[in-house]
Amino acid sequence: MDTATPGPLETSIREKLVQLVQPASITISNDSWQHRHHAPMRAQGGGNGETHFSVQIVSDAFKGKTTMQRHRMVFSALSEELSQGLHSLSLKTKTTDEVEGSES
Template sequence: MLPTTARSVQCAVRLIRTMAANQITPPGPVEVAIHDKLTALLHPSQLTITNESHLHRHHAAMRAQGGGSGESHFAVQVTSDSFKGKNTVQRHRMIYSALADEFAQGLHALSLRTRTPEEAQRLAAQ
């Protein structure tokens, strides 16, 4: 077990790293492509894209990617009428198809939350 001062320093360093990782930075080319393609395809009433790549930089597969943009992991929340009548798998396939080029160029993971406006309203009312 670390002495109290060493633990305090370790916690402070971790906090500083977290704060630095959460600073607002301009979107990179992959994030811009995701935004543009999903907007064109789905005409969403709500679209939130969160770059979570910094949480995965220590993974061996991400280090091996080398000279890429470093944009590898995203969480996407999208609300669109285009999802009406489609189940979750069909919705996700729509998005994966639209982003095929990004996956081929190093996009590694996409966490999706897809809803119709009615589903979003029901959830907001709960």
């Protein structure tokens, strides 16, 4: 699937997360096409192509926080998107130290 041009939802996710945590790096991939057969997606006619995303964020704003606290931060920032069609977010949230410590 073509993911070259980010859709409006992806753009808005990126803007909000950049503002939230000032990331050293942020990678967003749109995985919606993998899930378009889902019962809830089928109910929406296959979804609008912007329902499922994977987000990898490296930011020192996550320092001293548990994974759950980090995910909650992200979810809170995107609560608007989540209530308007964003269905799933797969998150990887690391600090710069954690990335340097374990390259995988």
